Amino acid sequence: MPKCPSPMLRMVPLPIASRQGEKAVSTESAFIDSLRALATDPAARGLLDDAAVLEVGDERLVLTHDMIAEGVHYLPDDPPADVAWKLVAVNLSDLAAKGARPVGVLLGFTLGEAEWDRAFAQGLGAALAAFRLSLLGGDTVAAPARVLGLTAIGRAAGPVPSRSGAKPGDLLWVSGTIGDAGAGLKALRGELAPSSALIERYRNPRPRLEAGERLAPLVSAMMDVSDGLLIDAHRLATASACGIDLALDSVPLSEAYLAACGEDRIAAVTAGDDYELLFAAAPDTVPALLALAEQLGLPFTRIGACVQGAGLMLSDHGAPVPLPPSLGFEHGT
Amino acid sequence: MPKCPSPMLRMVPLPIASRQGEKAVSTESAFIDSLRALATDPAARGLLDDAAVLEVGDERLVLTHDMIAEGVHYLPDDPPADVAWKLVAVNLSDLAAKGARPVGVLLGFTLGEAEWDRAFAQGLGAALAAFRLSLLGGDTVAAPARVLGLTAIGRAAGPVPSRSGAKPGDLLWVSGTIGDAGAGLKALRGELAPSSALIERYRNPRPRLEAGERLAPLVSAMMDVSDGLLIDAHRLATASACGIDLALDSVPLSEAYLAACGEDRIAAVTAGDDYELLFAAAPDTVPALLALAEQLGLPFTRIGACVQGAGLMLSDHGAPVPLPPSLGFEHGT
Numbered sequence: 001m002p003k004c005p006s007p008m009l010r011m012v013p014l015p016i017a018s019r020q021g022e023k024a025v026s027t028e029s030a031f032i033d034s035l036r037a038l039a040t041d042p043a044a045r046g047l048l049d050d051a052a053v054l055e056v057g058d059e060r061l062v063l064t065h066d067m068i069a070e071g072v073h074y075l076p077d078d079p080p081a082d083v084a085w086k087l088v089a090v091n092l093s094d095l096a097a098k099g100a101r102p103v104g105v106l107l108g109f110t111l112g113e114a115e116w117d118r119a120f121a122q123g124l125g126a127a128l129a130a131f132r133l134s135l136l137g138g139d140t141v142a143a144p145a146r147v148l149g150l151t152a153i154g155r156a157a158g159p160v161p162s163r164s165g166a167k168p169g170d171l172l173w174v175s176g177t178i179g180d181a182g183a184g185l186k187a188l189r190g191e192l193a194p195s196s197a198l199i200e201r202y203r204n205p206r207p208r209l210e211a212g213e214r215l216a217p218l219v220s221a222m223m224d225v226s227d228g229l230l231i232d233a234h235r236l237a238t239a240s241a242c243g244i245d246l247a248l249d250s251v252p253l254s255e256a257y258l259a260a261c262g263e264d265r266i267a268a269v270t271a272g273d274d275y276e277l278l279f280a281a282a283p284d285t286v287p288a289l290l291a292l293a294e295q296l297g298l299p300f301t302r303i304g305a306c307v308q309g310a311g312l313m314l315s316d317h318g319a320p321v322p323l324p325p326s327l328g329f330e331h332g333t
Numbered sequence: 334m335p336k337c338p339s340p341m342l343r344m345v346p347l348p349i350a351s352r353q354g355e356k357a358v359s360t361e362s363a364f365i366d367s368l369r370a371l372a373t374d375p376a377a378r379g380l381l382d383d384a385a386v387l388e389v390g391d392e393r394l395v396l397t398h399d400m401i402a403e404g405v406h407y408l409p410d411d412p413p414a415d416v417a418w419k420l421v422a423v424n425l426s427d428l429a430a431k432g433a434r435p436v437g438v439l440l441g442f443t444l445g446e447a448e449w450d451r452a453f454a455q456g457l458g459a460a461l462a463a464f465r466l467s468l469l470g471g472d473t474v475a476a477p478a479r480v481l482g483l484t485a486i487g488r489a490a491g492p493v494p495s496r497s498g499a500k501p502g503d504l505l506w507v508s509g510t511i512g513d514a515g516a517g518l519k520a521l522r523g524e525l526a527p528s529s530a531l532i533e534r535y536r537n538p539r540p541r542l543e544a545g546e547r548l549a550p551l552v553s554a555m556m557d558v559s560d561g562l563l564i565d566a567h568r569l570a571t572a573s574a575c576g577i578d579l580a581l582d583s584v585p586l587s588e589a590y591l592a593a594c595g596e597d598r599i600a601a602v603t604a605g606d607d608y609e610l611l612f613a614a615a616p617d618t619v620p621a622l623l624a625l626a627e628q629l630g631l632p633f634t635r636i637g638a639c640v641q642g643a644g645l646m647l648s649d650h651g652a653p654v655p656l657p658p659s660l661g662f663e664h665g666t
Binding site: 027028030031032034035037038039040041043044045047051052054056057058059061063064065066067068069070071072073103104106107108109110111114117118121122124125128134135136137138139140141142143144145147149151153155 | 360361363364365367368370371372373374376377380384385387389390391392394396397398399400401402403404405406436437439440441442443444447450451454455457458461467468469470471472473474475476477478480482484486488
C-alpha cells in the first residue's frame, strides 16, 4: 500500500487545485487586502473570521458565502449529489465554528448538463433534509464553467466566538480526527489504496453544528479547520495576537488514517477539508469540555496551548520540529 | 442611424446570452421546479419572489443572491468597474422591489487576470460607497471562468410587498423609463448609433432603493423589471392569480430611446436590464403615488390594470395587440 509522503520530503498536494506560484499568491493576497478595505462594518469582522455577524434586534445572525468550482474544489467525476452535500457542508461548517444554528441557504447555481443538474438538485434536497433546512432563494445562470456558490444564514443563541479571542494560557483543542479527508482525496486519485472511510470524509464532511453551538459559550476563540490544521492554527494565532505551541504527536488520527498513512502527521496537519473545530479555551473549562465531548460522542483533543509571542511552533514528543514549507491550502479568503 | 427591429418581425436579442432552444428552457424549468420543492420555509416565498424574507425578532430581513457570468450577463470588454457596479446594482434592485434598505453584501469572486481583479475591486469599492454599504464577507476562488455572485442583505421597516398581492381593480405602474438598457446594449454591439445615455443605463443601472422603500406601504404587489417588462408583468399576473391589461402606448420611453429607436415599443418592453419597479396599487393610492413621484423626481407611469382572469393582454391605442413570441429574457430564477 502506498504511504503518504514523509514529512519534509515533499509537499502534500493541495485540495485538487494546482499550486499557485508566489506571484499569484501575492497578487491574490493584494486583492483580498483591497477587499478588506471595503469591509468597514464591524459585522464583517474585517473579513478575518469564518463568517459575518449581524446584530438584528436582540438576535445575532451569522452569514457566510463559500464557493466551489469544478476541478478546483471537487473532481469532475465526483457524484453530483456529493458535490451538493459538500457545498452545503462547507458553509454550515463556518456556521458551526461561530456556534450558529443554520436557518436556511441561498444557492448560486451554474446550469450545465441536465442529468448532472438533476442529480445535484436531488443531492441538495438530501443535504438540506439532513440538516432540516430550507432553500430560501438564489439564482441559476448559464455559464461556461461550473462555479457553485452557497450563502448560509444562521442564528446564534449567545455570543459568537471569533478567531481573535485566544489568550496566552488557553489550551488549544480540535474536534474529531485530522487528515482523513486529505487521505481520502489521495485514495480517489489512486495515490493511496481505496478506503471508503477516508473517501467518505472527503466527499461527505459533517459540519460540527451541535458541537459548535454548545462549545460557543465555553471557548475564547473558535474556527473550522478547512485549509489544513497548521495554516488554520496559524490564522487563529495571528488573529489573536498570540503564539501557538502545537504538539504534532497529540494530533488525533483515525484508525483509517493510520492504516493508510501510518504516523505521517505532517501530511495530516497540512491537508485540507477536515471541517473539524479548532478552539482555544481557558484551562478551567477542561472538565466542561470533556463532559461535552462525552455527551456528543465526539472526541475533543488537546493539541497545544496559546502562548505569549507570535506564530506557530511545532513539537513532536517534546522536541521542536521545523514548520513545513506550506502550512496548508492558501487559497481563498 | 439603424433602427430597432420592427415589432414582430424578429426577436429582440436577449441580454448577450445566446437564446436557448425550447428543450434547454424546459430542462432548466424542470430544474428550477425541483429547487422549488426544497423551498419549504415561508421565508423562501416559494422561490417566486425577488428575494427571501426572514423574520428575525421584530425585524424583517430581505436576502437575495444574483450571479453574473462573463459573456452571458456582461461583455468581456466591459470595464471591470462597471461589472462590479452591475453586480451590486442588480442585487440591490431586488431589495428595492421589496422595500428593503440594504445593510451589506457578501461577494463570491472568481480570481482571474490581476489587472482586471484590481479594477473590479476598485469598482466594487465605488459601488459600495455610493450605496453606503460594507462588504460583509464572501469567498474568492480560482475557477476556469468568471462567474461572480453577490448576496445582498436588507432590512424592511414595514411589510414586504410580494409579487402575489395584486388584485383585480388595481392599477399597474412602472417607475422611470423602459427599454433604455436594452438599446444601450445594442449600441455597444454596434446595432445602434452610440448613445452615452443608453449605454449608461445598460452599464450603470440605478436600483430604485428610495422609491422602493417609500412605495412598499402603498402597493399591493411589487417587483423589479430585470428580464423585460412583458415577462415580468406576466410573472406578477401569474403570482397574483389575476390578468393584466397593459397599454403599450402608455409605456414610458426616454428621449434617448425615442431618438435611437423611435416608437419601437415591443423592443423596449421585451428587453432586459431596466431595473425599474413594476407595481400594482389600488386606485385610491393615485394621489399618494403621484405626490411621491414628484418628491423623488422619478416618474411613475400608469401602464395598465389588473383584471379578473389570467395572463397578459396587450393593447396599443385601445386596439388589441398579439403578444410577441418572447416576452423577455427567460433565463434564471
